[in-house]
Amino acid sequence: MLRIATWNIKSFNTREEELTKELTEGRLMRSSRNEKKGKGQTLLDNYIMIYSGVPKETRAKEEVAILVQKILTTQIEECKYVSEKNVAIRIRLGEELVNIIGIYAPENNREENIRERFFEDLQITINDMPSNGCMIILGGDL
Incomplete structure (x- = not known):
């Protein structure tokens, strides 16, 4: 079973405990949207957060993240940090290839x-994903 959710929060820094509780109680696999500076990955309880945000010297206001259960991190084949509003992963779940864009x-x-630039970047990200798997787009404020 694949469980997916989005959570649009203004500031991740003050809500880490609440997000962890929601993820644990719902046994969710992925989520999207946070306020984290820079680009990269970090552990968050039983999840790895793959995030793409503004540069570290910029005030955090537009960032996005995908959270994946830690036990599935070895299944992640690729991470793309497109912009502060677009991050993508390719993950293998059994025989299925799943492309997720946050x-x-x-x-x-x-x-x-x-x-316009946002939608151009999104279209490029979609076009760059392999066509031999399913695609999931997790979006906020569309």
């Missing part, structure tokens, strides 16, 4: 060129 869309009041 996105956080710009708000409607943002400049048109920012919104």
Whole structure:
């Protein structure tokens, strides 16, 4: 069984314990959206968080993450840190290849060129994923 959820939170730093509790009680496999600076991976209880955010010297405001159960980390074949609003992983679950894209869309009041660039980046990410697996897009504010 594959359990997926999204959780749009304003500040990850103050809600780590609450997020861990939600993930544990729901036995969820993945989640999306956080406020973490930079790009990379970090452990969060029984999960690994793969995140893509603004540079460390920039005020955190637009970031995205995918959380995967720690026991499945050896199944992750690729991570792509596209932008502070787009991160993607390819994971093998048994015989199935699963492509997961975590996105956080710009708000409607943002400049048109920012919104257009977001959707261009998303389309490039989709096109770059192998076509021989299923694709899941976890989105916030679409």
